[in-house]
Amino acid sequence: MKEFKIAQPKSLDQVTSLLSQKNTDYxxxxxxTDLLDEIKNKIIAPEVVIDLKSVPDLSTIKMDKTHVSIDAMTCVADLAENPIIRENFPVLVEAALSLASPQLRNVGTVGGNLCQRPRCWYYRDPDTICRKKGGSRCFALRGRNRYHAIFGGGMCYIVHPSDLAPALISLDAEITINGLEGKKNILRLEDFFTLPQNNVRKENVLEARQVLSEIRIPLPKNGSKSTYYKFKERGTWDFAVVSAAISGVISGGVFRDIKIVCGGLAPIPWRLKKAEDFIKGKNLTEEVIKQGAKEALTDARPLEENTYKMGLVEAVLYTAISSMI
Ligand SMILES: Cc1cc2nc3c(=O)[nH]c(=O)nc-3n(C[C@H](O)[C@H](O)[C@H](O)COP(=O)(O)OP(=O)(O)OC[C@H]3O[C@@H](n4cnc5c(N)ncnc54)[C@H](O)[C@@H]3O)c2cc1C
Incomplete structure (x- = not known):
């Protein structure tokens, strides 16, 4: 591992002004929990690591009349235990508790979880220079692709690893991004993530001089329900093979409004809009849920080893939605 220096800024402005200095790789x-693995695996070799833990007051959860705001440095365990989050957003608590191990949840943060890099074995292999690392090929396309994308691939077939991202998108979360000179940019979390065809080296629109500072979620409407279901191979810690975050408003056994956002399927958290449109307004029978999943899967393009994910999507959606009625 290449040696690096540590910078310990005391404010977000100091963070962005450090990031804006030219000729230093920050x-x-x-x-x-992810960054140090990236350095050890020689995927990145920064000269200076900026320790966000040195910035005070970046890990609070607050509620006002319309929103709950979560600071980016809130650790995942605190998110899962917070009474405001537990009362209002079951999908977020379930996603947080499904993630990694208790030790990692105590250290890993919400912001880091949203910005973490992919787990594709070609990308993580120090000796493989795939397209995401500046090479000319995606090795998953013709190689071992059991865990790779069935939607949104093409240039690169990673799946986005975050469990919190699908949950937060299903809840219509927005994020605040801080740039130079106190400039703040607010955008929908759904618009934060970007497909490889836009820039194969990145998974989101964050620029080199920016830092994610806050996540805001609108308070739930009357009749709102939400859940997260994650299919993983190991009972202990594991990333999602397929997961689904479902949030919506149900009355009389019918979704008046529904958002379905999946993990494990695509390079970004993937919304199943065709399933949402099919399910909305119908009595929730097994047939309706499974047909909704089938509608969404018409756009899927599985690879040689991951056709099994098609059946899993149906099973995961059925399990998640039927637990809500
Ligand atoms: C063994 C293991 C199992 C795991 N299992 C899961 C799992 O099941 N589900 C899951 O979702 N995750 C999983 N993870 C990933 C883990 O959840 C994340 O590593 C963690 O949440 C990231 O948080 P962090 O604060 O440690 O991020 P860091 O490692 O500090 O940062 C991750 C990345 O985000 C960037 N970053 C961090 N904070 C900010 C910010 N505020 N603004 C801009 N960029 C930022 C960093 O530069 C870095 O590129 C696992 C990790 C490990 C090691």
Whole structure:
């Protein structure tokens, strides 16, 4: 592992002004559970690591009349235990508790979880220079692709690893991004993530001089329900093979409004809009839910080893939605 220096800024403005200095290669570190692996695997070799833990007051959860706001440095365990989150957003608690191990949840942060890099074995292999690392090929296309994308691939077939992202998108979360000189940019979390065809080296629109500072979720409407179901191979910690975050308003056994956002399927958290449109307004029978999943899967393009994910999507949606009625 290449040696690096640590910078310990005392405010977000100091963070962005450090990032704006030319000729130095910086990396942001929150909990470091992903970043340090990236450095050890020689995927990145920053000269200076900016330790966001040195910035005070970046890990609070607050509620006002319309929203709940979560600071980016809130650790995943605190998110899952917070009474405001537990009362209002079951999908977020379930996603947080499904993620990694208790030790990692105590260290890993919400911001770091949204900005973490992919787990594709070609990308993580120090000796493989795939397209995401500046090479000319995606090795998953013709190689071992059991865990790879069935939607949104093409240039690169990673799946987005975050469990919190599908949950937060299903809840219509917005994020705040801080740039130079106190400039703040607010955008929908759904618009934060970007497909490989836009920039194969990145998974989101964050620029080199920016830092994610806050996540805001609108308070739930009357009749709202939400859940997260994650299919993983190992009973202990594991990333999602397929997961689904479902949020919506139900009355009389019918979804008046529904958002379905999946993990494990695509390079970004993937919304199943065709399933949402099919299910909305109908009595929730097994047939309706399964047909909704089938509608969404008409756009899927599985690879040689991951056709099994098609059946899993149906099973995961059925399990998640039937638990809500
Ligand atoms: C063994 C293991 C199992 C795991 N299992 C799961 C799992 O099941 N589900 C899941 O979702 N995750 C899983 N993870 C990933 C883990 O959840 C994340 O590593 C963690 O949440 C990231 O948080 P962090 O604070 O440690 O991020 P860091 O490692 O500090 O940062 C991750 C990335 O985000 C960037 N970053 C961090 N904070 C900010 C910010 N505020 N603004 C801009 N960029 C930022 C960093 O530069 C870095 O590129 C696992 C990790 C490990 C090691």
């Amino acid at each position: 990396a942001l570190m929150a909990g470091g």
